[in-house]
Amino acid sequence: MLAQAKLDALSARIAGLHFPSTGWQGKARGHALERLTAMGLPGRRDEYWRYTDPAKLNAAHVQAKLDASDVAFQDAEALKIVFVDGVFDAAASDDLALGGVEIARLAESVTDLHWASDIYGVLEAQGQMPVERPFAVLGTAFATDGILIRVTGKANRAISIIYRSESDTSDVILHHCVKVEDGAEVTLLESGDAAARLLTVMEVDIAPAARFHHVRAQGRSHHRVVGTHIFARIGEGALFKSFTASINGVMTRNEAVLDIAGNDSVAHVAGVCVGDGGDFHHDDTIFITHAAERCESRQVYKKVLKNGATGVFQGKILVKPGAQKTDGYQISQSLLLDGDSQFLAKPELEIYADDVKCSHGSTSGAIDDTALFYLRSRGVPQRRAQSLLVLAFLAEALAEIEDEALAEDLRLRLESWLDRHEA
Amino acid sequence: MLKINNLHVKLEEEEKVILRGVDLTVDAGKVHAIMGPNGSGKSTLSYVLSGRDGYEVTDGSATLDGEELLEMEPEERAAAGLFLAFQYPVEIPGVGNMTFLRTALNAQRKARGEAEVSAGDFLKLVREKAASLKIDADMMKRPVNVGFSGGEKKRNEILQMALLEPKMCILDETDSGLDVDAMKLVAEGVNALRDEGRAFLVITHYQRLLDHIRPDVVHIMANGRIVLTGGPELALEVEKNGYTDILAGVGA
Numbered sequence: 001m002l003a004q005a006k007l008d009a010l011s012a013r014i015a016g017l018h019f020p021s022t023g024w025q026g027k028a029r030g031h032a033l034e035r036l037t038a039m040g041l042p043g044r045r046d047e048y049w050r051y052t053d054p055a056k057l058n059a060a061h062v063q064a065k066l067d068a069s070d071v072a073f074q075d076a077e078a079l080k081i082v083f084v085d086g087v088f089d090a091a092a093s094d095d096l097a098l099g100g101v102e103i104a105r106l107a108e109s110v111t112d113l114h115w116a117s118d119i120y121g122v123l124e125a126q127g128q129m130p131v132e133r134p135f136a137v138l139g140t141a142f143a144t145d146g147i148l149i150r151v152t153g154k155a156n157r158a159i160s161i162i163y164r165s166e167s168d169t170s171d172v173i174l175h176h177c178v179k180v181e182d183g184a185e186v187t188l189l190e191s192g193d194a195a196a197r198l199l200t201v202m203e204v205d206i207a208p209a210a211r212f213h214h215v216r217a218q219g220r221s222h223h224r225v226v227g228t229h230i231f232a233r234i235g236e237g238a239l240f241k242s243f244t245a246s247i248n249g250v251m252t253r254n255e256a257v258l259d260i261a262g263n264d265s266v267a268h269v270a271g272v273c274v275g276d277g278g279d280f281h282h283d284d285t286i287f288i289t290h291a292a293e294r295c296e297s298r299q300v301y302k303k304v305l306k307n308g309a310t311g312v313f314q315g316k317i318l319v320k321p322g323a324q325k326t327d328g329y330q331i332s333q334s335l336l337l338d339g340d341s342q343f344l345a346k347p348e349l350e351i352y353a354d355d356v357k358c359s360h361g362s363t364s365g366a367i368d369d370t371a372l373f374y375l376r377s378r379g380v381p382q383r384r385a386q387s388l389l390v391l392a393f394l395a396e397a398l399a400e401i402e403d404e405a406l407a408e409d410l411r412l413r414l415e416s417w418l419d420r421h422e423a
Numbered sequence: 424m425l426k427i428n429n430l431h432v433k434l435e436e437e438e439k440v441i442l443r444g445v446d447l448t449v450d451a452g453k454v455h456a457i458m459g460p461n462g463s464g465k466s467t468l469s470y471v472l473s474g475r476d477g478y479e480v481t482d483g484s485a486t487l488d489g490e491e492l493l494e495m496e497p498e499e500r501a502a503a504g505l506f507l508a509f510q511y512p513v514e515i516p517g518v519g520n521m522t523f524l525r526t527a528l529n530a531q532r533k534a535r536g537e538a539e540v541s542a543g544d545f546l547k548l549v550r551e552k553a554a555s556l557k558i559d560a561d562m563m564k565r566p567v568n569v570g571f572s573g574g575e576k577k578r579n580e581i582l583q584m585a586l587l588e589p590k591m592c593i594l595d596e597t598d599s600g601l602d603v604d605a606m607k608l609v610a611e612g613v614n615a616l617r618d619e620g621r622a623f624l625v626i627t628h629y630q631r632l633l634d635h636i637r638p639d640v641v642h643i644m645a646n647g648r649i650v651l652t653g654g655p656e657l658a659l660e661v662e663k664n665g666y667t668d669i670l671a672g673v674g675a
Contacts (some may be wrong), residue, residue, distance in 0.1 A: 369476065374513040375523070377473050378583060379501035379531035388526065392517025392566075 006040025010134075012060040013041060017142045017173075024114040025106070028121035032141035035125070039132050048131050051312040051344040052283040056225045056251040057135055057199070062171045064196035064223035064250075071162050072191040072217035072245075072409055078160035079103075081147055085165050085195055086172030088145055092162075100153025101186065106146035106175060116148045116177040123203040123231040127257035131287065136229040136255070139201035143175030146201075151184040151210070158187035163194030165221075170195035176202040180210035180238075187403070191217040197225040208236040208262055215406050217413065218254075219247030222277070226252045236262030236292070243401050245410045246273035246282055247417050253283040260323075263292045270300040270400035274414060276421045278308035278340070284332075286315040290323040290356075299330040302397040304390055306337035306421065313362070316348040323353045330360035335393045337367065387418040424622045425449040425472075425591050430483035432464075432471050432647075441467045443647035444483070449591070452619040456633055457626045458658060459644035460666045465626045466510060468644075469595040473507040474500050487591055501527075502534035504590030508580040508597050515567040520579070523567045524549060528586055552585045556612050574605035581612035592616070593624045598632035610635030630662035645670050 021029060041058050042049045056062075081103075082092040088105060096103040102115075109116070121140040127133065147161060161176075172195035180186055184207070194200075206212050218226060226249060234240045246252050258267045273282040288297045303311035313332040334343035345362040367389055375385035394414060401407040425448070432442040441464045449455050459465050471478050472485055474497035485492045492500055515523070529539040540548065553563060556578045568576050577597055584592055594613070598606050613623065613636050625636055633641070633655065641658045643651040645666070650673050651657065661669060 368515075370513050371515045373475050373497060374509065374515065375518075375527070376497035377475075377501055377507055377509075378523075378527035378587065379498050379534065380523075380527050381498050381530055381534075382496065384526065384530065385498075388518050388523075389515070392515060395517040 003040065006043060007037070009041040009043070009058050010036065013058055014138070014142065015060065018144070019142060020144070023110045024117050025120050028117070029141050031125070032121050032137050035128070036134060036137040036141055039134050039137070041134050048285070048314070051314070051346070052253055052281065056197075057227045057253065061169070062197040062225060063169050064221070064225060065168055066165050066193055066196060066221040066224060070192065070220050071164070072413060073160055073189045073215070073406060075409070076158055076160060076189060076406065078158035078189060080160050080162055082162045082164065083145070083174070083194065085167050085170035086144060086174060098159065099156050100151060100184065101155045101159070102150040102152070103159070104148045106143060106148060109148060115150055115179060119177045119179060119203050119205050120175070123205065123233055123259075124201055124229070126259065127231040127287075133229060133255060133257070135199055135227050136201050136231070139173055139175050139199050139229065143173045143201065146175040146177070148176070149178045149186070149188070151178070151180045151186040153184055155186040158189055160189040160191070163190070163192035163198070165193050165195050168196055171197045173199045176200070178202065178204040178212065180204070180206045180212050182207045183209045185211040187213040187215070189215050189406070193219065193221045193224050196223070198227070200228045202228070202230045204230065204232040204240070206232065206234045206238040206240055208238060210235065211239040212241070213402060214242040215401055215403070216242070216244040217410060218244060218249065218252060219413070220417070222248045222250065222280075224249050228254045230256045232257070232267070233259045233261050234265045234267050236264060238262060238265045240265075240267045241400070241402065242269050243397075244271040245414065246271065247413065248275060248280065249282065250279045251281050253285065255285045256287070258288045258297070260288065260290050260292055260295045260297060264294045265292065266296045268298040268400055270298070270397045272302045272304070272394045272397045272414065273311065274304040274417050274421075275309035275311070276306050280305070280309035281312070282310070283312035284315070288317050288328070290317065290319045290326045290328065292323060294325040295323070296327040297329070298400070299332070300397045300400055301332040302394050303334040303343060304337065304393070305334055305341035305343060308338070308340035310341070311343045313343070313345045313347070315346070315360070316350065317358055317360070319351040319353050319356050319358065321352040324355045326353060326356040326358065328356070328358035331396075332362045333393070334364045335367065335390060336364055383419070383422055387415060390418055391415060424451045425485070425487055425624065427485045428483050430468075430471070430485060431481045432467060432478050433481055435477050435479045441478075441647055442471070445647070445649055447642065447649060449622045449624055451590075451622055453639045454617065454623040454625060454636060455640045455642065456638040456658060457624065457642045457644050457649075458628065458661055463644045464647045465644055466595055469507055469593045469626060472593060473497060473505060498530065499534070501587070501589070502531045506584050506587060506589035506592045508577075508584060508592065508594045510596040510599060512568050512576040512580055514569045516569050518567050520563050520565060520567050521549065524583065524586055527583070531587060548586065552582055555615065556582050556585070557608060558582055573600035574602065577601060577605065577609050578612070581609055585612065585616060590620065591622050591624070593626070595626045596628065597625070598627055598629060606632060607635060630658040633658045643669060
């Protein structure tokens with residue numbers, strides 16, 4: 001797309017949006033708007049959007065028929081924060097009070113000296129190099145709300161953000177900030193169809209020896225459009241783990257940009273998606289920068305695609321000079337349940353240190369007929385046998401979730417999807 | 424119990440005929456052995472009976488207690504009481520052995536209108552059967568056949584047989600890849616299952632296995648047909664003289 005066309009796309013996209021310029025984030029939002037105006041919105045000819053058409057994220061208006069709300073992690077012991085079509089629902093939410101944690105809303109935090117001003121739009125802006133991510137900038141400039149979480153101790157419960165949707169035309173932009181202080185630990189859950197179209201940015205700053213766990217369930221309306229971004233800065237000896245299960249959706253682009261800044265830290269991102277139909281499109285785009293010594297990163301992505309569904313994986317590991325003893329692992333795999341589905345993978349390694357261990361692999365395959373016959377010959381009906389084999393395929397990714405109850409919740413949801421979408 | 428009548432089978436994808444009129448009747452309580460040189464169609468017979476893809480039945484029938492097997496799905500054949508112990512048991516990464524066994528058992532019970540076995544009862548049942556086959560708990564926790572030695576895989580087949588309690592058991596070269604001790608263990612497992620209501624079809628190259636699992640009837644298969652049928656002494660003759668003389672004797 002020509003530069004002018006990109007700017008025209010941007011003008012159309014933001015014409016109807018309110019620009020909240022006040023409060024402690026006013027300045028960051030202003031800067032974001034300037035940056036956004038310089039870059040415009042992406043087009044198909046942008047290398048970073050080669051496999052995913054940004055049209056649905058660019059569109060000025062959105063209309064999508066949504067299925068009944070379907071929220072994961074109902075049984076999780078967690079503080080619940082509910083958004084309905086992007087609007088905070090106080091009545092449905094718990095009090096925003098949790099031991100060892102400060103929780104506030106972006107839309108309500110008006111004090112000038114706010115801890116989040118060191119993060120809001122800052123990690124996002126750092127993540128714009130070397131590749132521009134215009135929708136993340138849009139999220140910084142125009143977010144209507146979001147949750148600000150500062151963890152100072154070990155949170156005694158998880159925090160669960162629940163997105164519900166009632167309107168088929170809801171177009172929602174949210175921006176969350178998380179700061180996990182020295183040695184602190186928290187688990188953040190996200191689930192539900194938030195809107196006809198949802199754009200989110202989450203910036204996570206993890207201090208030395210802190211631990212951040214993130215488990216997300218996207219689904220299950222077929223027509224929803226979602227673009228998410230995680231920007232994380234990971235300090236010395238810290239741990240970052242993020243897992244996303246994605247069910248259905250005509251457009252999902254999940255970006256994660258991880259900056260491994262402190263020595264001896266660990267960063268894992270993983271995800272599974274299941275999609276049925278020629279209009280299903282799911283894209284995981286990951287960029288991990290190793291800028292410290294003796295750090296470990298891991299990417300595990302598995303996609304189950306059928307009836308012409310499309311899956312995309314773009315994953316990059318950048319090892320900077322001096323990031324010695326880096327241990328980087330990346331695997332992206334798809335299970336194609338028919339001949340029409342496609343998986344497009346672009347694994348990349350760029351290494352400027354000489355004492356590192358990095359590996360990547362990417363495969364596309366079908367259900368193993370021999371294994372299927374073996375199961376059936378023992379009396380397991382075909383559908384059940386297929387679903388066992390699909391879940392087996394997904395198991396390596398699901399194993400990335402530390403909390404077994406959360407993993408089991410997602411496993412059951414995936415199983416029920418498989419039962420409904422007979423292969 | 425098992426009645427195979429004039430069974431003709433070719434490969435689905437190519438014009439290669441493998442079985443050329445197999446006739447075989449196995450009565451309840453009996454152990455039949457099928458021996459024969461490589462390429463005679465022994466393994467194909469076991470695959471066709473259990474419903475594996477890739478074969479086309481061009482003529483004939485195969486019934487289990489009067490029910491036509493060849494029209495059933497593989498899982499229906501299993502629920503009807505047919506069991507094939509694989510020559511090469513399949514490794515299934517990501518599927519736990521316990522999950523697999525319990526899913527199989529309960530699926531069969533459900534298909535027959537029987538109550539499912541509870542997790543607790545199942546555990547007890549598996550432990551008991553596994554112990555007699557010297558299968559340790561660690562093997563049960565691993566994914567199906569993944570990282571199992573050749574002997575462990577075959578013992579796992581027999582364990583499945585013991586749990587599922589089929590009426591008609593087909594053992595496809597269960598002795599291949601086993602050392603003498605492992606073969607004895609497997610044979611003991613099979614012998615423990617012998618009873619009046621159950622029949623076995625033991626496919627093997629060698630007479631050795633038949634020292635441990637004593638057959639009532641021995642068939643020699645060649646070129647897609649059963650060309651000779653006799654008692655246990657036939658197996659000894661094969662061991663002594665090889666197939667060539669025997670086959671020449673019957674003009675096959």
